[in-house]
Amino acid sequence: DGGITQSPKYLFRKEGQNVTLSCEQNLNHDAMYWYRQDPGQGLRLIYYSQIVNDFQKGDIAEGYSVSREKKESFPLTVTSAQKNPTAFYLCASSRGTDTNFGPGTRLLVL
Amino acid sequence: GDSVTQMEGPVTLSEEAFLTINCTYTATGYPSLFWYVQYPGEGLQLLLKATKADDKGSNKGFEATYRKETTSFHLEKGSVQVSDSAVYFCAPGYQKVTFGIGTKLQVIP
Numbered sequence: 679d680g681g682i683t684q685s686p687k688y689l690f691r692k693e694g695q696n697v698t699l700s701c702e703q704n705l706n707h708d709a710m711y712w713y714r715q716d717p718g719q720g721l722r723l724i725y726y727s728q729i730v731n732d733f734q735k736g737d738i739a740e741g742y743s744v745s746r747e748k749k750e751s752f753p754l755t756v757t758s759a760q761k762n763p764t765a766f767y768l769c770a771s772s773r774g775t776d777t778n779f780g781p782g783t784r785l786l787v788l
Numbered sequence: 789g790d791s792v793t794q795m796e797g798p799v800t801l802s803e804e805a806f807l808t809i810n811c812t813y814t815a816t817g818y819p820s821l822f823w824y825v826q827y828p829g830e831g832l833q834l835l836l837k838a839t840k841a842d843d844k845g846s847n848k849g850f851e852a853t854y855r856k857e858t859t860s861f862h863l864e865k866g867s868v869q870v871s872d873s874a875v876y877f878c879a880p881g882y883q884k885v886t887f888g889i890g891t892k893l894q895v896i897p
Contacts, residue, residue, distance in 0.1 A: 684831075713887070720877065720889035721832075768831055770885075775820040775839055777885055779831040 680705045682780035684769050689785045691756065691763060699754045699783045701769035707778070710752035711770040714738060715782075721768065727752055756785065763787060790815040794878045794888030801868055801895050809863040809891045811852075811878030819880040821845075821854050821861040826875045826890070835863075835876070868895045 682703045691697045703710065709728050713721040723736030727746040741760025746752055752771075756763045764787050769780040795810040813821070820839045824832040836845030841856035850865045861878060875890040 711885075721887040723886075770832075772885070775822075775837065777822070777834065779824075779833070781831045782829075 682769060682771055682778050684767075684780035684783050686783060687781070689783055690788050691785060692788050694758045696755055696757050697785070699756070699767055699769075699785070701752045701754065701780055702750055703752075703769075703771040703778070703780075704750060705771055705773070705778060706749070707771035707773045707776075708749070709772045710746065711772070712736075712742070712744065712752070712754045713768045713770065715766040715768060724754065724767075790819060790880050790886040792878050792880055792886055792888040795891055796889065797875075797892040799891060799893050801893070803870055803895055803897050804867045805895075807863070807865040807868045807872075807893070809876055809878075809893070810860070811862055811888060812858070812860045813878070813880040814859065815880050818856065821852070822879040822881070822885065823850070823852055823861070823863050824877040824879060824887075826877065828874075832877065868893070870895045870897055 685700045711726040712724040715721050722738050724742050725736050725744045727733035730749050733744050733746050743755045767783045792813045822837045823835040825835045826832045836847040838845040838854035841854050844853045852861050852863045873895045875892045877890045878888045879885045
């Protein structure tokens with residue numbers, strides 16, 4: 679079955695540490711996205727990529743970085759510059775009007 | 789850019805009640821319109837969509853009609869169940885979907 683996988687399901691970050699969230703899709707979608715969701719709030723776009731080796735900042739890109747070396751993969755790094763990283767992170771991919779979401783990664787700060 | 793205004797929740801209904809969640813959008817051109825549902829601790833799932841004016845999207849008893857004249861895409865269901873308890877997101881978009889704040893629905897037996 680095609681879909682999006684995100685790993686890990688839970689991730690713990692220590693102060694000053696960079697962590698990377700994985701997102702892989704086998705849907706052959708060109709576009710991929712990272713969203714952040716805080717408790718009781720909607721989704722805010724962090725970064726998106728319409729094509730391999732290209733990506734754009736979303737609304738809240740500060741403290742995050744991404745890469746898009748392969749069509750299937752769009753990892754998100756939460757850097758130490760992100761002072762409030764605790765949130766639920768959702769990866770998505772799309773082709774045309776069809777958008778699929780991964781199951782999410784919950785990031786917690788120790 | 790595209791934006792969306794969605795009614796704030798939480799919305800609490802008794803089982804078998806009628807549901808309406810309002811959604812209005814602003815966008816350049818004529819975007820596709822989507823409703824997504826998020827169950828606790830999970831990612832978003834597409835509930836229904838409409839790609840042009842006057843289209844009606846439907847799924848699992850939920851319906852929404854693309855109203856270009858009022859730029860709205862209100863979600864309705866005639867008889868909600870406890871299992872419908874979730875957060876519902878309205879979203880317009882072309883290639884980059886914009887999300888509303890989400891409306892939490894609680895259905896009590």
